[in-house]
Amino acid sequence: MRPSCADETSPAEGASATDLNQKAAPWVGDRIAELPLLHYDSRALATSISSPGLAHARATIMSHRFSVIQTAPPDAILGLTEAFNADPNPDKMNLSVGVYKDENGQTPILKSVKAAEQKILDSEATKGYLSIDGLPEYRADVRNLVFGETLAADRVAVLQTPGGTGALRVAADFMRTQLPKARIWMPNPTWANHPAIFAAAGLSSETYRYLGDDRTSLDLDGMLAALNDNAKPGDAILLHGCCHNPTGIDPTAEDWKQIASVIAEKNLLPLIDFAYQGFGDGIEQDAVGLRTVLEHVDEAIVCTSFSKNFGLYSERVGAVSLVAADVEQCTAALSQLKRVVRTNYSNPPRHGGAIVATILADEQLTRLWKEELETMRLRITRLREQFVETMKSTGSGHDFSFLLRQKGMFSYSGLSPMQVDELKSKHGIYIVGSGRINVAGMSETKMNSFCEAVASVMS
Numbered sequence: 125m126r127p128s129c130a131d132e133t134s135p136a137e138g139a140s141a142t143d144l145n146q147k148a149a150p151w152v153g154d155r156i157a158e159l160p161l162l163h164y165d166s167r168a169l170a171t172s173i174s175s176p177g178l179a180h181a182r183a184t185i186m187s188h189r190f191s192v193i194q195t196a197p198p199d200a201i202l203g204l205t206e207a208f209n210a211d212p213n214p215d216k217m218n219l220s221v222g223v224y225k226d227e228n229g230q231t232p233i234l235k236s237v238k239a240a241e242q243k244i245l246d247s248e249a250t251k252g253y254l255s256i257d258g259l260p261e262y263r264a265d266v267r268n269l270v271f272g273e274t275l276a277a278d279r280v281a282v283l284q285t286p287g288g289t290g291a292l293r294v295a296a297d298f299m300r301t302q303l304p305k306a307r308i309w310m311p312n313p314t315w316a317n318h319p320a321i322f323a324a325a326g327l328s329s330e331t332y333r334y335l336g337d338d339r340t341s342l343d344l345d346g347m348l349a350a351l352n353d354n355a356k357p358g359d360a361i362l363l364h365g366c367c368h369n370p371t372g373i374d375p376t377a378e379d380w381k382q383i384a385s386v387i388a389e390k391n392l393l394p395l396i397d398f399a400y401q402g403f404g405d406g407i408e409q410d411a412v413g414l415r416t417v418l419e420h421v422d423e424a425i426v427c428t429s430f431s432k433n434f435g436l437y438s439e440r441v442g443a444v445s446l447v448a449a450d451v452e453q454c455t456a457a458l459s460q461l462k463r464v465v466r467t468n469y470s471n472p473p474r475h476g477g478a479i480v481a482t483i484l485a486d487e488q489l490t491r492l493w494k495e496e497l498e499t500m501r502l503r504i505t506r507l508r509e510q511f512v513e514t515m516k517s518t519g520s521g522h523d524f525s526f527l528l529r530q531k532g533m534f535s536y537s538g539l540s541p542m543q544v545d546e547l548k549s550k551h552g553i554y555i556v557g558s559g560r561i562n563v564a565g566m567s568e569t570k571m572n573s574f575c576e577a578v579a580s581v582m583s
């Protein structure tokens with residue numbers, strides 16, 4: 125039987141052709157003997173073996189540079205989704221992955237998006253490259269949605285990026301090269317990809333306190349004390365613009381003012397991740413925190429994602445916006461951001477940005493999109509309310525009313541890793557180990573059985 129890759133051994137450096145023939149595994153030995161061995165170094169010999177059937181022999185002869193590579197741990201959340209897909213339980217429920225779901229557990233394409241795509245299909249004249257910073261009309265839309273009328277347009281550089289993740293990576297690469305001394309302060313906890321992206325870019329990161337001891341509220345005093353005591357002027361601070369992932373705990377408007385004051389006093393650079401605009405209280409309301417910070421400082425970076433609020437997950441559409449003190453500084457920073465993009469993915473994909481721009485250029489489509497976004501937001505609010513009420517009616521004595529104060533798709537449920545395991549194995553309910561739930565993954569019709577299951581593992 126052909127040995128697996130794991131069984132192979134590399135010939136020692138400088139082995140002769142005879143050595144190679146003798147030491148090669150028996151299943152290759154006879155075939156190698158048939159070859160005209162004109163060269164005695166293993167690389168040349170390997171090149172001379174071209175038959176597909178002998179590809180393995182070539183791999184055996186060459187040194188195995190990939191043999192030292194360690195298998196990376198699988199993505200915890202995507203791994204759970206694979207297990208969910210394979211689960212035959214008809215009542216299964218996936219509350220793990222961070223996408224919006226409707227009552228049928230589907231992630232629908234918005235009607236406004238379909239209509240915009242039809243328009244694009246009818247009118248699109250080229251598949252030529254976009255410029256490094258993307259579609260101009262899209263960039264103007266991002267500026268309006270994020271900043272409104274609050275800033276002079278020439279102080280803001282906007283670049284279209286492949287999703288919010290792309291925006292974060294561009295921002296991180298920019299900071300690493302242009303602000304090499306800046307450390308980035310992240311809330312604890314934060315979206316798991318934040319530390320990974322910053323580490324991949326080579327930024328050094330620190331964490332600040334965010335979650336109170338009750339695990340259901342913001343520890344504002346702890347957060348401000350951590351920043352006051354430990355952050356150095358010139359450091360950057362990561363903030364979730366709204367709908368904090370994974371806790372759903374957002375600062376109040378009053379809290380934002382205090383946060384903004386400390387940022388200004390300590391001369392920190394705010395890096396605001398704005399991935400859920402419209403999922404908390406509304407499009408404008410969700411921008412209050414970000415705009416409060418910008419009233420206190422001249423400089424900031426905002427990373428936008430339209431994956432959630434336009435349902436454009438797979439189209440990879442987002443933006444990085446840099447706010448500078450004046451037009452000259454903005455122009456210089458933009459040129460460096462463009463360099464980062466050019467050496468990463470050159471220029472962004474067109475389709476997602478074109479959809480957003482087409483919707484926002486059309487009054488009717490804009491109205492339809494806002495209605496659809498509102499429908500998603502209100503469904504999440506309704507599910508939060510229904511869950512809290514239904515949990516009460518189970519008589520388990522567990523009070524989940526803290527969920528009503530939290531925003532967006534996520535909340536920390538307080539379920540322990542053992543309870544999470546039991547929910548999966550006994551009830552087909554999939555939740556990540558930290559106990560974070562995606563409220564949008566709940567179902568109104570299955571709420572009773574879901575709450576019974578939660579109550580049973582908590583008893």
Ligand SMILES: Cc1ncc(COP(=O)(O)O)c(C=O)c1O
Pocket residue numbers: 222286287288289290315364369397399429430431437440441442
């Ligand atoms: C807080 C946060 N930031 C950024 C992103 C990335 O969004 P995108 O899918 O557009 O890359 C996500 C996605 O889940 C997120 O939760």
